[in-house]
Amino acid sequence: MKTYTKILGSIVIVLAIVAFLLVDSFFIAPSRFVTRNEIIENEQIPEQLNNMNIVFFSDIKYGTFMNEERLNKLIDTINHSGPDVVIFGGDLYDDSITATDESNAVLTKAFNKIKAKYGKFAVYGDIDDSSDVMKTAVNAIYDGSNFEVIQNTSFQIHKNGSQFITLVGLDNGIDGIKDITGAYANVSADSFVFTICHTPDTASEVPVDLTDYFLAGHSLGGQANFFFTSLYAPAYATQYLRGKHEIDDTFTLDITNGTGTTQQDVRFLTPGEIVVYTLKQTKKKEEVKPSSKLYTNSSTVE
Numbered sequence: 001m002k003t004y005t006k007i008l009g010s011i012v013i014v015l016a017i018v019a020f021l022l023v024d025s026f027f028i029a030p031s032r033f034v035t036r037n038e039i040i041e042n043e044q045i046p047e048q049l050n051n052m053n054i055v056f057f058s059d060i061k062y063g064t065f066m067n068e069e070r071l072n073k074l075i076d077t078i079n080h081s082g083p084d085v086v087i088f089g090g091d092l093y094d095d096s097i098t099a100t101d102e103s104n105a106v107l108t109k110a111f112n113k114i115k116a117k118y119g120k121f122a123v124y125g126d127i128d129d130s131s132d133v134m135k136t137a138v139n140a141i142y143d144g145s146n147f148e149v150i151q152n153t154s155f156q157i158h159k160n161g162s163q164f165i166t167l168v169g170l171d172n173g174i175d176g177i178k179d180i181t182g183a184y185a186n187v188s189a190d191s192f193v194f195t196i197c198h199t200p201d202t203a204s205e206v207p208v209d210l211t212d213y214f215l216a217g218h219s220l221g222g223q224a225n226f227f228f229t230s231l232y233a234p235a236y237a238t239q240y241l242r243g244k245h246e247i248d249d250t251f252t253l254d255i256t257n258g259t260g261t262t263q264q265d266v267r268f269l270t271p272g273e274i275v276v277y278t279l280k281q282t283k284k285k286e287e288v289k290p291s292s293k294l295y296t297n298s299s300t301v302e
Contacts (some may be wrong), residue, residue, distance in 0.1 A: 011187040019171040031070050033077045033259060036275045037100070040213065043086025044192040045281040046163030055081055055116070057274040058089025058198070058217025059125070061260030062107060063097030071110050074259050074274075077113055081276050085157060088147065089217035090172060090198035092138055094262055101138035111145035118157060120147045121167060125198040125218065125238075129175035150196065152179035153271075154187050170197035170206075172218070173236045178202065184210050188227035192279075199236035200255045218239075221257030224268035232262065242270065280297065 028029045055078055060066055060242030078086065092107055093099055114120060115237070122209055128138045141148055150169025166187055171178050175199075184207055187193060193212045201215040214280075219237035245253040259272045 006019065013016075025268040029271060030065060030261050030265045030269075031073065032271060033074055034271045034273045035077065035081055036256075036273050036276060038254070038277050039280055040277050041280040041282045042192055043282050044190065044212065045165065045178065045279045046192075047281050048161045048163040049157070049159050049165055049279055050281045052084045052118075052157075052159060052279045053082055054085045054087065054194070054229065054277040054279070055083035055274055056087045056089060056196075056215050057094060057259055058256050058258060059091045059220055059258030059260050060107075061094040061258075061262050063103060063173075064094040064262065065265040066094070066260040068106050068110075071106070072113075074272075075110050075113050078274055079113070080188075083114075083116045083275060083276070084159070085112055085118050086120045086216065087167070087194075087196055088120075088122040089196060089215060089256065089258075090123050091127045091258075092141060092215070093134065094260065095117070095127050095130070098105055099134060104141055105138050105151050107141045108144040111141060111147060114145070118159060119155075120145070121155065121196075122147045122149050123169045123196050123198055124149065124151060124171055126172045126174035126176070129172060143292050152177075152183045154183060154185075156191075164191065165235055166191045166193045168193055168195040168206075170195065170202060172198035173202045174199060180206060188259055200240040201236045201248055203240060203245075203253040208248050211247075211251045214247070214251060214253045215275075216253065216255050217258050219255060219258075220260070220262065221255065221270040223257075223261060223270055224264075225270050226268060231264065231266070231268075252280075 151171055155167045156164040168183050170183055189209050195206055195211050195214045197216055198218050203214045219241050220232050221242040224231035244254050247253050256275050257270050257273045
């Protein structure tokens with residue numbers, strides 16, 4: 001009887017856990033946003049930018065599941081993280097949505113609320129580039145909310161002086177036209193470089209000697225991950241789908257899970273997120289030069 005009771009109890013616990021995960025995945029997790037904090041330590045980070053916070057988020061997918069209420073919650077999460085710089089990784093709208101004056105106004109108002117002392121930037125996603133009508137709508141939203149699009153070019157971020165880090169923005173690898181040579185044309189190897197591109201697989205195409213950190217979105221981190229498969233694995237996120245990767249042992253690719261959902265309003269083991277990168281300067285190690293002095297053993301005779 002005791003064995004039967006234990007088995008029954010175990011079954012009840014397992015069913016309760018499964019029920020909780022299902023409820024969370026479909027009804028709670030899609031509208032929950034976490035803040036992932038990353039510290040980047042590097043000798044090339046200038047002293048004047050030490051402790052700067054750069055917030056990166058991507059893939060709002062507005063219109064199908066992401067609504068105004070959920071969007072405002074996301075904006076509050078971004079502002080509460082204390083950003084100095086904000087970067088959006090592309091895809092304002094879901095691919096099933098046609099932009100309207102009303103939806104454009106909602107997005108413009110929300111993006112206007114984002115506060116960043118040293119600039120707000122964006123790159124185009126594949127949906128942003130999907131048609132002339134969509135791109136016109138996206139550009140109007142950015143223009144109306146003081147976001148600067150970095151398309152196949154670079155931009156220097158200053159804080160309190162002449163020292164800077166560099167942002168390189170690339171068009172996406174699907175509908176966009178990448179110009180990697182042009183984007184890196186004015187980039188110095190002495191600068192710390194963030195490269196931002198919507199599509200993760202583009203990381204294999206950039207110059208490793210001019211890239212320190214590569215930020216991407218697009219894949220939603222798989223959106224729902226279980227066992228050895230993911231719900232969502234789009235083109236140009238097949239080589240690198242989610243997480244962090246070291247490219248040629250030279251620079252880091254970091255793929256955000258994004259903030260919206262597509263196809264189904266579900267999140268499992270892949271929370272919607274914003275990422276806060278805090279810059280930390282590390283001092284260069286001084287070379288230890290061999291001494292020119294001649295040392296000899298000595299002894300004292302008492």
